Amino acid sequence: MPAFVQIARRTAGLFHPVAVAGLPRVPRGVALLALRLPWLVPVRLRWRAAAGGLGLVIARLQAESSVGAVMQSLGEEHGNSLRSQLGYGRDPLECARAVTLANRLFRIRARSELRGESALVITPGCPWSREEWWGATACGVFSRYEVGLTRGLNPRVRLRYEAKRTRGDRRCVGVYSWSDEGNDQRKAE
DSSP states (O other): HHHHHHHHHHHHHHEEEETTTTTOOHHHHHHHHHOOGGGGSSSHHHHHHHHHHHHHHHHHHTOOHHHHHHHHHHHHHHHHHEEEHHOHHHHHHHHHHHHHHHHHHHHOOEEEEEEEEEEEEEEOTTTTTSSSTTTTHHHHHHHHHHHHHHHHHOOOEEEEEEEEEGGTTTEEEEEEEEOOOHHHHHOOO
């Protein structure tokens, strides 16, 4: 196949819309750019995504009794969708970047970085973490979405929290690394 045909197909693919439940449809190229550079996502789009996500959570709570279970299953669904439509989540850093974008949608100033074979999502605190009504339970529910998103993107990547504001730490730090099972599989390849 000629090179210009391959380039044309790849370019056309960037305009194919990505559909993730509860989120606005955006072209594939925009979704990949947002995952790579989440601070570029316009505020208007963040609000549309947050409002749609909240509506989806409320709709699912009617059938479920556990908010945490709803959030985790929604995260897994979103992760599976991103993996199947964008091929995203190949390594811990890509999973961390997806969680960083999810945090940014809710006005949480998270950033991701690489540390050895692990990736970190560092959050100085969400806008409501200093409110009296916020606490460990609410934070745990939000964290379950992050766990589900990571699992949906790549079941071989594990998320654990090195620090959390609700435990008295100065900031939240999520560590994304290969699970032991993932390390065994990677060594065999």
